[in-house]
Amino acid sequence: MTLTATSDTPVAPNTRLGAATQAVAAFFQHPWVAGIVRLSAVEDSLRLLHPMLSLTQPRARVVRIVHETADTKTFVLQPNALWHGRRTALAGQYVQLQLEINGRQVQRLYSISSTPGARCFAITVKRQPGGLVSHYLHAQVKVGDVWAVGQPEGSFVLPATLPPKLLLLSAGSGITPVMAMLKDLQARRYPGDVVFLHVCRNPGELIFAKRLQAIAAQYPELSVVTHFDDISGRFGPEALQLAVPDVAERSTYLCGPSGLMDAIHQHWQAQAYTAPLHSERFVAFPLLPSSAPGTPVNVSLASSGTQFVTQGNAPLLVQAENAGLNPKHGCRIGICRSCQCTKRSGTVENLQTGELSSAPNEAIRLCISVARSDVTLLL
Ligand code: FES
Numbered sequence: 519m520t521l522t523a524t525s526d527t528p529v530a531p532n533t534r535l536g537a538a539t540q541a542v543a544a545f546f547q548h549p550w551v552a553g554i555v556r557l558s559a560v561e562d563s564l565r566l567l568h569p570m571l572s573l574t575q576p577r578a579r580v581v582r583i584v585h586e587t588a589d590t591k592t593f594v595l596q597p598n599a600l601w602h603g604r605r606t607a608l609a610g611q612y613v614q615l616q617l618e619i620n621g622r623q624v625q626r627l628y629s630i631s632s633t634p635g636a637r638c639f640a641i642t643v644k645r646q647p648g649g650l651v652s653h654y655l656h657a658q659v660k661v662g663d664v665w666a667v668g669q670p671e672g673s674f675v676l677p678a679t680l681p682p683k684l685l686l687l688s689a690g691s692g693i694t695p696v697m698a699m700l701k702d703l704q705a706r707r708y709p710g711d712v713v714f715l716h717v718c719r720n721p722g723e724l725i726f727a728k729r730l731q732a733i734a735a736q737y738p739e740l741s742v743v744t745h746f747d748d749i750s751g752r753f754g755p756e757a758l759q760l761a762v763p764d765v766a767e768r769s770t771y772l773c774g775p776s777g778l779m780d781a782i783h784q785h786w787q788a789q790a791y792t793a794p795l796h797s798e799r800f801v802a803f804p805l806l807p808s809s810a811p812g813t814p815v816n817v818s819l820a821s822s823g824t825q826f827v828t829q830g831n832a833p834l835l836v837q838a839e840n841a842g843l844n845p846k847h848g849c850r851i852g853i854c855r856s857c858q859c860t861k862r863s864g865t866v867e868n869l870q871t872g873e874l875s876s877a878p879n880e881a882i883r884l885c886i887s888v889a890r891s892d893v894t895l896l897l
Contacts, residue, residue, distance in 0.1 A: 569664040576601035578667045580659060581638060586725045589645040590691070591656060592631060596638045597667065607634045607670035609702035610695040610771070610798070613641070614668035614848055614856070619654050625848040625856070626651045629695040629773075629798075630670060631726075633705055642725065644691040674771070674798035676702065681769040682710045683793075685762055687782070689717035689753065689774030693725050695798055696771055700730075704737055713762050715743040717753040717774065753778065755785035765791070772797040805851070805869040808888045815889045819843075819897040820862055828889055833869065835884035845884055845897060852886040859884060864893025 557573065564571040570579055578595035586592055597603065603613070612629045632640035646652045676699055684703070686696040693716055700714055718724055724744060734742045743761050745753045758765060772782055772795060779797055786795045810831035817837065818825045826841035828834075835857055838845050848856030852870055858881050865876040866887040874890060875882075884895075 570598045572598065572600060574600070576667050576669065577664050578639075580661050580663045580665070583659070583661060586642060587644075587723055589656075590642060590725050592640050592642040593655065593659065594632070594638050594640045595665070595667070601667060601669065603630070603639060603670040604635065604637070607639065608675040609634050609698040610675040611670040611672040612695070613639075613670055614854055615641070615651075616666035616668075617651065617654065619650060624651055625854065627849065627854055629698065631694040631697050633698065633701040635705075642691070642694045642697075644725070672798070674773070674796060675699075676771070680706075680708055680710060681793075683764070683768045684708075684710060684712040685765060685768040685770040686712065686714045687758070687770055687772045687774075688715075689778050690723075691725065692773035692775070692798075695773050697726050697729070699771060700733060700740075704733055704740075709739065711739055711741075713741045713743060713768065715745065715758070715761055717745045717747065717778070720746050720748045754781055758782065758785070765793075767793055769793050770795045805886060806872050808867055808869060809872070810867055810888050810890055815864075816892040817889060818892075818894040820894055821897055831888050833885050834866070834882075834887050834889055834893075834895075837889070838884065847885060850885045852883055855883060857884040858882065860896040861887075862894040862896055864889065865891040866893060 561572060561574065564573065570577050576597060578597040578601065580593050581596045582594035584592040584594070603611075607630060610629070612627045614625050614627050616623060616625050618624075628641035628643060630639050631642040632638070643652050643655050645656045674695060680703075686699055688696045696714070700712070703712060714730070716724065716730075721727070721744075724730075730742050734740050745757060745761065747753060750757070762768065766789065770782075770793065772779060776799065779799065783795065783797070808831040812829075812831040814827045814829060816825060816827055817834065824843065826838065826843070828837045829840065832840070835845060835847055835850065845859070846856055848854035850857075861878075861880055861882045863878050865874055866882055867874050867890050868882075869886045869888060876891075
């Protein structure tokens with residue numbers, strides 16, 4: 519990936535503009551003012567004036583598109599003042615994008631692939647066969663487009679105090695968060711020993727090839743190792759052990775397809791390595807079929823005073839939508855936590871774990887929770 523100097527140059531955060539925007543938003547939310555003019559109407563007017571203008575919504579404009587490989591592009595994004603990632607983002611975190619595709623609002627999470635603290639940030643997207651959003655990003659998006667974005671999130675980050683030896687291990691598009699980590703290590707002048715091991719099918723699929731070369735040329739403590747499955751056979755724990763003989767001593771950051779991640783985790787356990795293994799999964803755990811009988815139960819929304827009755831045993835998010843409500847949501851598969859709310863009372867079944875839970879005042883995700891009794895939600 520070749521980001522421009524502008525996009526990777528750290529700048530002082532524009533905190534004053536962000537604070538001023540928040541103050542104006544608070545003014546419009548004051549009960550006296552809200553009685554005269556609705557914030558949503560102000561937002562609509564601002565959006566008509568310019569798509570980046572908002573009092574409440576972080577937005578970002580596509581300022582550059584970099585072709586990385588035949589099916590991978592990097593989108594360099596310039597955010598508005600409401601995006602606080604310029605001062606808070608950590609390497610390895612992700613953002614949620616909200617896009618309108620064929621009149622439908624869709625959300626997806628993407629790792630930030632650029633250096634934290636830069637004026638612009640970047641996401642790098644591989645086109646997935648049949649993937650609605652990745653295909654749209656590749657085929658339709660152009661410089662100048664504006665997207666609604668979330669704030670940086672995620673705990674797959676390097677520690678403030680770095681260990682003496684690191685392994686950044688990735689496969690396929692899992693390279694994006696660890697690439698951000700590598701740039702961060704370079705920016706922090708990490709003096710320790712770091713191996714960057716990436717797995718993909720062939721050299722043509724190596725994302726960030728030139729950028730990796732450039733970093734390696736300036737960074738003597740870094741070893742870049744590539745494994746091409748088409749040439750060397752399928753990568754697994756044995757290949758890892760051969761490529762990185764001292765793997766047991768390295769704090770490892772792993773991101774890639776589920777199969778590889780599962781194999782590496784099992785290897786860590788089988789070998790009883792004590793060096794920590796951190797990993798990031800963007801693939802949801804498969805949802806289990808609900809064992810709920812599907813008997814109708816009452817769902818009360820305590821904040822809005824609404825109620826509805828469930829039908830069948832679909833998750834609470836779907837039940838609420840079937841009842842004509844529109845709860846906040848994102849991925850719909852249990853990853854992004856956009857739909858998380860407090861369950862004040864009642865029993866729910868978690869479709870990822872199959873567990874039943876009746877604890878009062880617990881956080882649940884509506885998209886993976888099925889009501890097993892009458893429930894009250896703080897919504
Ligand atoms: S919508 Fe993303 S976790 Fe529920």
